[in-house]
Amino acid sequence: MTISAEEIMTNGGQDLPLQCDLRDALSIYARRTWPRDTAKQMARSWALPLSTSQNILKGHASAATITHVLRIGGWGLSAAVMGAVIGESLEGFIASEKTRLRNERRQYEAESQRLVEMASHLRSRRPVGHYRPPKQDPAELRVWRE
Incomplete structure (x- = not known):
């Protein structure tokens, strides 16, 4: 399943009131990608410790974690997350x-x-x-x- 920037920027068809921060966009991307057992599935898919994936879901990802996740996720993840941050x-x-x-x-x-x-x-x-x-x-x- 591919998540687009529009899906990160909207909530059920409604525009979100504020533009996304990179950490928030990454959190939303993960929640939309893995609706159930998000932290566990994210940790498994992105080769992260469970505590780090829980921090990502809270919007508290470090720069090193974001870099690691973007490298693992490739262009599909990067384009969707950065599109949500930029707003386009x-x-x-x-x-x-x-x-x-x-x-x-x-x-x-x-x-x-x-x-x-x-x-x-x-x-x-x-x-x-x-x-x-x-x-x-x-x-x-x-x-x-x-």
């Missing part, structure tokens, strides 16, 4: 990055097209930006002397 799932982040990169690419393509047009104007010796100077009367170009 890995899938949501990837989707938003795809959208951002798509928009950035459109901007670069538009800028590239504009530069190509400017280069063609320069090669054809026409003024850039379709600007054509107004025609002047040759009489106005004469220098008047007093």
Whole structure:
């Protein structure tokens, strides 16, 4: 069974009022993964002493314990727990990055097209930006002397 960041951040479909701390997210993940005999099953699965797994369930995991658990759990555990801490799932982040990169690419393509047009104007010796100077009367170009 895989637990997602959304499952850690919600309680029966309701959003939790506060964002999760890493220790709390790890505790919620364990409770959702092993609903019965959580501490014993967690200790067995993550190679922890029973007292350490009980501390994780209370939200009192040390940094060394968290590191150990993340190494044992791999990317599946890390993505779910960190997604709950950040407030966005890995899938949501990837989707938003795809959208951002798509928009950035459109901007670069538009800028590239504009530069190509400017280069063609320069090669054809026409003024850039379709600007054509107004025609002047040759009489106005004469220098008047007093």
